[in-house]
Amino acid sequence: MDRSICAQRGRTLLSVAKENHVPVHFECDGNMTCGTCYVKIERGMENLSRATEEEREHLNRRDLTDAHRLSCQARLLGDVEVLVVS
């Protein structure tokens, strides 16, 4: 199901998902210990905050591509299109 959601700049994808009842799986509620909250960025990767080395390590452990981000770490800077995969 496609949904369009407006959200404030600077918020994380996970906080926006939770507020809008989008079913992103997560276990540590944003502490970056579980690595389960990943999503695929279909468009607009440049409109997200940069991934830290720690986030990249989580994604690499799961063999995820550069198109993925941990939703609890990626902050909105503009329009993005996100596929919920976790």
Ligand code: FES
């Ligand atoms: S919620 Fe655990 S790493 Fe994002």
